[in-house]
Amino acid sequence: MxxxxxxxxxxxxxxxxxxxxxxxxxxxxxxxxxxxxxxxxxxxxxxxxxxxxxxxxxxxxxxxxxxxxxxxxxxxxxxxxxxxxDEGPHRDDDRHKRPDVEMYAAEVTGTVILSLHGPKGELRGALLDDGTSLRMPPHAAEELRAYLTPGARVQAWGGMVENTHGHTLDVSEIAEQADPHSDADADAGTGA
Incomplete structure (x- = not known):
């Protein structure tokens, strides 16, 4: 830009x-x-x-x-x-260096409060009510749109990254969260 x-x-x-x-x-x-x-x-x-x-x-x-x-x-x-x-990446940098970060396996549950998008408007995930952002590739997010819509109650699994600025789950699987007041299991999830 x-x-x-x-x-x-x-x-x-x-x-x-x-x-x-x-x-x-x-x-x-x-x-x-x-x-x-x-x-x-x-x-x-x-x-x-x-x-x-x-x-x-x-x-x-x-x-x-x-x-x-x-x-x-x-x-x-x-x-x-x-x-x-945004002047673009600095020319004196050979390449943008990604930080060394540890990702660990995690499971999260919550209610979607906001769908998250890429800069061109492509769906890329959701923000949960506890502040966790769920991220996935655009093609997977589009297929899983119902899980990423505000109000959806979801359970997601994947790799968690946390630091002082926030926490993000790189989603590998997502499902509708089971009603804690019923004996029913979560709907069959699908991979991201």
């Missing part, structure tokens, strides 16, 4: 509720006012988390796909007036 002039883009201001992590443990977005996803490229993640945190007011300029409630950020202005602009 570095070729777009942020000054020509619409501005959205709000309170950062929580960060979102990709399955590599890198911040690649946040939730604004508890209801809108903001996506930024992982190469900006370290700079953003050093300057802003949950509860802070931010102003985002970016593009919004037609099909999803997400802003693909081109610039983010933080409370002290500093503006972070």
């Amino acid at each position: 570095h070729w777009i002039d942020p000054a020509c883009l619409p501005e959205t201001k709000g309170t950062l509720t929580q960060f979102l992590l990709n399955p590599h443990g890198e911040p690649d977005g946040f939730i604004l006012d508890g209801q809108r996803q903001v996506h930024f490229p992982p190469h900006l993640g370290t700079h953003i988390v050093q300057r802003v945190g949950p509860g802070d007011t931010v102003t985002v300029r970016g593009v919004r796909p037609r099909t999803a409630n997400i802003i693909a950020a081109v610039s983010i202005a933080v409370g002290d007036g500093e503006t972070l602009v």
Whole structure:
């Protein structure tokens, strides 16, 4: 997005509720006012988390796909007036280096409060009521859309990544959560 002039883009201001992590443990977005996803490229993640945190007011300029409630950020202005602009990865970096992160097998249950999307609006997962983000490839997410819709009660298994900025489950299987008040088992899940 570095070729777009942020000054020509619409501005959205709000309170950062929580960060979102990709399955590599890198911040690649946040939730604004508890209801809108903001996506930024992982190469900006370290700079953003050093300057802003949950509860802070931010102003985002970016593009919004037609099909999803997400802003693909081109610039983010933080409370002290500093503006972070996506200029693309720095040329002096040979490659974006992924952090060393440990992933462990985990199972989570919860209610979906927000569907999560990629920067072009493609469905990629969901945010649960406990703050856990579920992530999966777009083709799998599209097939499992019913499990990733707000209000769905789900149980998911996969690899968990956690750090000081959040926690994400790279989903390998997902199913409708069984009603804890009945003897019925969870519906047959499907792989992601």
